[in-house]
Amino acid sequence: MKIAVCVKQTFDTEAKIVLKDGKISGDGINLIINPYDEVAVEEALQIKAKQGGEVIVICAGSDRATEAIRQALAMGADRGVLIKMADGDVDEYARAVILAEVLKEQGADLILCGHVAADDGSSQVPTRAAEIMGIPHANVVTKLEFADGKAICTREVDGGMEVMEVALPAIVTCQVSLNEPRYPSMKGIMQAKKKPVANVDAPAVESKAKVVELVLPAAKQAGRKLEGMEPEDAAKELAAWLLNEVKVEVKK
DSSP states (O other): OOEEEEEOEEEEEOOOOOOTEEEETTTOOOOOOHHHHHHHHHHHHHHHHHHHEEEEEEEEEEEHHHHOOOOHHHHOOEEEEEEOOOOOOOOOOHHHHHHHHHHHHHHHHHHHSSSSSSSTEEEEEEHHHHHTTTTOOEEEEEEEETTTTTEEEEEETEEEEEEEEESSSSSEOOOOOOOOOOOHHHHHHHHHHSSEEEEOOOOOOOOOOOOOOOOOOOOOOOOOOOOOOOOHHHHHHHHHHHHHHOOOOOOO
């Protein structure tokens, strides 16, 4: 089975976000594979171990995004494709169009992605890419099996779980409970340096939305304690605070 895995390079989830001129500053920030995409890489490797085939890692970004591809190669993927983007500030529509074009060229039987990116949380690109390519998709999958040329997907839905079948090729997005990603071994890290990574230029696609400015949320104010009072007095004080300072609207 030929499996393509789309990964995104994101900030370390422990990084402190700093804004500069309305944009996120990348100074001194460690970049990693989106944690949900790591789950997709691991799932691809487990499928390959059972069924054989090839695992291709695809990432769109600057030259630095090669680091994310090399990490996936160190985990055990076979080769990588870097889609070189001059402008990284593209919206989900443009990113999906770019990925869909490259994915069509790869001709994979199965395309795996994380169900969401840890940086923007939009959870749009895989579904958009599937629609552009005209193939089925299953989202937030927690268990993945195969039978009769179909993927059997157990997925999270509101209030429960759902089992659905999709014909291959298809795009499947992975939830963190699907598996536990492996750590690259020293041997894997050394082998990853020799594995091929192809560079392709991203097609010119105009975004439909543009981020004008990013603003951090206002800092939370310190809480207030009502101490040393009788319950009746504390209740009156709380009511006065809600009415006069918080400005809670009272409907009669």
